Amino acid sequence: MxxxxxxxxxxxxxxxxxGIRTALFNWLFAHSTGGKxxxxxxxxxxxxxxxVFEQNLYDTFKWLGIYWDEGPDIExxxxxxxxxxxxxxxxxxxxxxxxxxxxxxxxxxxxxxxxVRADREAxxxxxxxxxxxxxxxDSEECERRIKAGENFTVRLxxxxxxxxxxxxxxxxxxDKLLGDIEWKNSDIxxxxxxxxxxxxxxxxxxxxxxxxxxxxxxxLRAQEWLSSTPLHVILYKAFGWEPxxxxxxxxxxxxxGKKLSKRHGAASVDEFRRQGYLAEALINYTALLGCxxxxxxxxxxxxxxxxxxxxxxxxxxxxxxDYKKLEWYNGQYIRMKSNEELASxxxxxxxxxxxxxxxxxxxxxxxxxxxxxxxAMDLVRERANYLPDIPAKLGxxxxxPVVPAVEEFIPKKSDQKSAYALLQMGKDMIPAxxxxxxxxxxxxxxxxxxxxxxxxxxxxxxxxxxxxxxxTGSRVSPPLFASxxxxxAERCLVRINSALKLLGSA
Numbered sequence: 001m002x003x004x005x006x007x008x009x010x011x012x013x014x015x016x017x018x019g020i021r022t023a024l025f026n027w028l029f030a031h032s033t034g035g036k037x038x039x040x041x042x043x044x045x046x047x048x049x050x051x052v053f054e055q056n057l058y059d060t061f062k063w064l065g066i067y068w069d070e071g072p073d074i075e076x077x078x079x080x081x082x083x084x085x086x087x088x089x090x091x092x093x094x095x096x097x098x099x100x101x102x103x104x105x106x107x108x109x110x111x112x113x114x115x116v117r118a119d120r121e122a123x124x125x126x127x128x129x130x131x132x133x134x135x136x137x138d139s140e141e142c143e144r145r146i147k148a149g150e151n152f153t154v155r156l157x158x159x160x161x162x163x164x165x166x167x168x169x170x171x172x173x174x175d176k177l178l179g180d181i182e183w184k185n186s187d188i189x190x191x192x193x194x195x196x197x198x199x200x201x202x203x204x205x206x207x208x209x210x211x212x213x214x215x216x217x218x219x220l221r222a223q224e225w226l227s228s229t230p231l232h233v234i235l236y237k238a239f240g241w242e243p244x245x246x247x248x249x250x251x252x253x254x255x256x257g258k259k260l261s262k263r264h265g266a267a268s269v270d271e272f273r274r275q276g277y278l279a280e281a282l283i284n285y286t287a288l289l290g291c292x293x294x295x296x297x298x299x300x301x302x303x304x305x306x307x308x309x310x311x312x313x314x315x316x317x318x319x320x321x322d323y324k325k326l327e328w329y330n331g332q333y334i335r336m337k338s339n340e341e342l343a344s345x346x347x348x349x350x351x352x353x354x355x356x357x358x359x360x361x362x363x364x365x366x367x368x369x370x371x372x373x374x375x376a377m378d379l380v381r382e383r384a385n386y387l388p389d390i391p392a393k394l395g396x397x398x399x400x401p402v403v404p405a406v407e408e409f410i411p412k413k414s415d416q417k418s419a420y421a422l423l424q425m426g427k428d429m430i431p432a433x434x435x436x437x438x439x440x441x442x443x444x445x446x447x448x449x450x451x452x453x454x455x456x457x458x459x460x461x462x463x464x465x466x467x468x469x470x471x472t473g474s475r476v477s478p479p480l481f482a483s484x485x486x487x488x489a490e491r492c493l494v495r496i497n498s499a500l501k502l503l504g505s506a
Contacts, residue, residue: 003030003034003036004216005036005217005219006026007027007037010042011043011051011057012053014270015057016269017260020282025220025249025291028305028309031307037068038068038078038081039068041081042207043082045203058073060269078214083201087199089213090195097238102238103155104191105134106152107150107152108133129189130155135155151197153195154194158192159185168184168186170185171185173229173230173243175247177248178248183229185234188231188234192231216244218245220247222248249314250314252318276346276349276388277330277386278345280333284333287309290317290319291314293305334387343373347365349391355394357398369398372486373397376397376486379479379483379486380393396472396473397483404469406419406502410466411461423467425456426464426466429449433489439485445481466499471483471496
């Protein structure tokens with residue numbers, strides 16, 4: 001048997017981290033078993049459907065690098081893969097259940113249903129859901145009301161009694177993760193709607209029909225859908241079909257023990273992307289939420305995850321989403337990137353921050369600017385955890401920093417006069433850093449500075465501080481020697497002279 005799994009989102013909102021994990025686990029399971037991963041759009045909720053959300057789905061998975069074997073944009077043997085294009089199939093199968101007596105037409109108006117709800121609320125009744133008012137309407141009355149043009153829905157007739165055992169009906173099924181489960185039919189949503197009055201199916205009917213005819217073998221979905229599974233098992237039995245293997249994934253919680261949402265921070269993948277997370281970091285971390293792979297290892301490629309994943313490695317307990325851990329992963333993946341990759345990935349933030357200037361052509365970079373920006377990745381890679389951090393630390397390379405206040409140049413237990421003398425020493429070394437017009441290596445520059453400090457009997461840190469502030473505009477900056485090398489002698493001397501002017505003026 002070929003494993004066939006699916007991700008079946010409703011395009012009624014942005015893709016969020018919980019949905020992405022569901023899709024990822026299905027994708028990994030398909031790849032670990034040599035199976036097929038199917039994308040199906042469950043777009044029957046036409047009041048909330050928005051093409052913007054559908055496009056967000058495609059954009060998100062393209063960014064993540066997760067691709068399906070069959071889907072709306074990839075022809076497959078079970079097309080179409082969009083539920084709104086399969087309406088006649090659902091209507092046909094709703095009719096089949098009507099003929100079997102396992103479904104019925106409901107003529108209750110929205111006003112009547114609202115009145116039932118309000119009356120129960122007023123009476124503080126424990127009953128919920130539909131009151132099965134139309135369940136036993138005889139066929140003659142049903143035909144008369146249809147001919148009269150009354151609107152109707154089609155509802156599933158939930159079995160209430162087990163005639164074999166002369167008891168209340170119970171639905172049983174096995175979950176790959178949770179084991180054997182029993183559910184009293186009296187606790188299932190009373191006779192849910194399968195076909196709406198506009199002819200569109202509800203989630204339950206469309207989901208079951210599609211999973212059956214698309215030959216889905218395993219359904220991996222969030223545990224919030226567990227309460228729907230008894231209803232789905234009843235539908236499979238009503239049609240005489242074999243259900244797939246169910247596996248309800250552990251929930252993703254915030255650190256407060258509540259379901260992950262916007263209040264915990266970013267929840268939509270778009271927001272993670274805007275904040276400067278890398279797709280690889282998000283995939284790596286998300287794949288570990290509620291699943292174990294190998295001990296003593298944190299970093300996995302997507303290919304390794306696909307090789308090692310198994311539903312047997314899932315945990316029953318909810319997974320806790322730790323933003324600090326995700327930050328760590330993001331930093332690790334940033335450090336793995338080449339200068340060229342990192343420059344390209346962070347460039348949109350560099351432009352947004354005005355690193356190359358502002359105005360009409362601020363979104364364009366010259367070849368020289370891009371060469372400098374790419375070379376500068378070595379300066380910040382080890383100190384950046386998010387992509388926006390990178391250009392934020394490099395402004396001094398592309399524009400002249402504001403000369404700081406005098407006190408910023410002065411080392412501890414020193415004074416302005418000493419700071420001036422120390423900076424003058426630094427200035428005198430600049431030509432030696434660029435022999436024959438070419439920059440020395442960072443190691444060579446460091447050795448020259450150490451020799452100078454030793455020769456002049458000054459602390460290395462004291463010698464470096466005023467030089468660092470003059471060159472970068474700050475006491476805290478990326479590596480100084482590399483900064484000097486990238487800026488060049490002329491730009492360094494201009495900055496040092498401006499600082500000496502300030503220190504010598506008072």
